[in-house]
Amino acid sequence: MKQKQCILLGLLSLSLLTGCANQTPTKSVASPSSASSHSQVVQRSTSSSKAKPTATYSQQTFTISNVVFQITGMKVTASATANRQLFVLYYTVTNHQSKSIVPNDIWQDAVSAQQSGKNLGTGNLAFTTSQTQDNNKLNRTVMPLKAGQSEQGLATFEPKGSAAITVTYKDTHHRSIHQSHYSIN
Structure with a gap:
């Protein structure tokens, strides 16, 4: 029984590590999100023209x-x-x-x-x-x-x-x- 638990725990750990390893491509995809956040800033500044003067x-x-x-x-x-x-x-x-x-x-x-x-x-x-x-x-x-x-x-x-x-x-x-x-x- 203990051997099955150890194997199961080992497989679970391995799948977690595999999941973490797969995040590297996601990070490289994250840089385009900065472009979308930039466009959001532009959109906010455009909509600010209707805001009261500061x-x-x-x-x-x-x-x-x-x-x-x-x-x-x-x-x-x-x-x-x-x-x-x-x-x-x-x-x-x-x-x-x-x-x-x-x-x-x-x-x-x-x-x-x-x-x-x-x-x-x-x-x-x-x-x-x-x-x-x-x-x-x-x-x-x-x-x-x-x-x-x-x-x-x-x-x-x-x-x-x-x-x-x-x-x-x-x-x-x-x-x-x-x-x-x-x-x-």
Whole structure:
């Protein structure tokens, strides 16, 4: 009787091992499922166009994900790149989330600038003593900001000429919710 149980247990173990061994081809088939999950993400983002906006812009105040950017000013100044100008937007950022955030991460994902229909890249501040305060503000935007705290910061864009700049603010679904236009002449 014990011998039959041992043989039966051995056969059961062998069939389990065989079943596990047959999962290798299933794993190679699993990679196409990532493509279908990607298409689901696309479908969700498409259906999100009907969802309520997840950000607001009113009276120079951009609010997204419980983070408030109050635009406080702008200027055109010298860039670190020779013979180039730099468009600078100043803001006060307040973190109303329950955790720390990095203001620049949220800003970069939600705000962009265009000039003559072309996206502008971020620029670099010139290394002068008059730019020290601006450098400090820029540095603070890449440091964690604790919940409930505010900090002064800035964003830079490098224009390609003297045409007006359009700054676009988007919600978390990457839908445009506001555009501001700035003359840099």
